[in-house]
Amino acid sequence: MAEAFALRKEQTGRLFELLAEDRLMIGPVSQRGAVVLGPVARANDLVDCIGSAATPIKRFFHPPMQRVFMAYGENGRFALENPLEPQKQAIFGVHPCDLHALRYLDRALVHDFRDPFYEEARRKTFIVAANCTEVAENCHCVSYGTGPEASDGFDMALTDLGDRYLVEVGSEAGLDVAERMALPAAAEEDRETKRERLSAAAARMRPCFDAAGVAELLAGNYRHLAWREEAARCLGCGNCAMACPTCYCYNVIDKIAIPPDRVERMRFWDVCLLQEFAEVHGANFRPEREARFQQFVCHKLVYSLDQYGMFGCVGCGRCMTWCPADIDYRETVNRIREGQ
Helix, strand or coil: CCCEEEEEHHHHHHHHHHHHCCCEEEEEEEECCEEEEEECCCHHHCCCCCCCCCCCHHHHCCCCEEEEEEEEEECCEEEEECCCCCCCEEEEEECHHHHHHHHHHHHHHECCCECHHHHHHHHCEEEEEECCCCCCCCCCHHHCCCCCCCCCCCCEEEEECCCEEEEEECCHHHHHHHHHCCCCECCHHHHHHHHHHHHHHHHCCCCCCCCCCHHHHHHCCCCCHHHHHHHHHCCCCCHHHHHCCCCCCEEEEEEECCCCCEEEEEEEECCCCCHHHHEECCEECCCCHHHHHHHHHHHHHHHHHHHHCCCCCCCCCHHHHCCCCCCCHHHHHHHHHHHC
16 A cells, blocks of 8 residues: 555645756646646646546657757768757646556557657656546546556555545655655545545446457457448547547658758657558558548557557547547447447
C-alpha cells in the first residue's frame, strides 16, 4: 500500500509553488470553452476536469511538431545543431487513463525502438495524477481496467474527498515533496472514502463491451458490413487520432533553404485516417475510407495486443467527444458482435 497523506485544499497553492521552483507547470485550464492541458502560471488558474481534457497528454512528450536537427554552412561544409533538450516539467491533473496511455507509449517509443526525445521528456516530468470521482459521458476506462483509479506511473496521486485530498505517493520525488510540505498521514477513513467515491464513479460509466475476446471477434470479421456503414459517416479528418493519447505515428520532412545553406529536419504527427498516410511511390495501399477506419479501430483493439501486449485504447472517450460525425467505435464493435 502506497504511503498516503492528507492535503487541505487551501494547501494546493503551496504544492504548486514547490513544484514550480524548477519546472514548467502544466495542468487543466479553460480555453475557448473547453478544458485543455496547457502551461499554468498560478495554482488559481487550474480548473476541475471531469472526463479527459481535450489535449492528449502525449503532446508534452511527443510534440505535434518537433525539430530533429538543423544543419547549416556553405561550400559543402555543414555543422549540425541539435534540438533543444526537453525541460523539466510537472503535469497536474493527469487522469488514470492518460497514465495508462503513457505506459503504452513507453512500449512503443522506449523499447525495440528508442526515441531519445520522448525518453528524456519522460525522465524530466513530475506527474500529479487525479483519480476520477466524476465521469463524463464518453468515459469507459472500466472496460479496459485503466481507471478510475491510478495504480502506478505517478509521483503523487490526488483523490478529491470534498474539503481535502487524499495524497498517495508513487516515487521518491513524490515522497520528498510530501515531506517538505510536512503533510500529515492520511486516516483510514480517508482511504475508505476514496474507495467509495471511485466505486460510485465506475458505476456511473456507460456500459461498453467485454474487452475479453474483442480482438478475436474483429480479426474474424474484417468483411462485416458494419465497417462499410460506419466508414460512410467518417469524414477522414483524423480528429480522433489527433485527440487519441496513444497514437504515435509521425512523418518526417526536410526543409531546405534557397540558396541551400541550411537544412532543417522536422517530424510531425501523421494519422492513418488521412488518405495521404498510405501513399507510397505509384500507389496507395489503403485508398478506401473503410480500410482506413478499420485500420484505426483494429490497431487499438487487435494489432496492439500482438505488438505491445496491451490494448491501444484506454477508454478516455476523446475519439467520440471530438468526432464531428459523432462516430462511436463501441457501436461498431457491438454491431459486429450482435450480427456475428
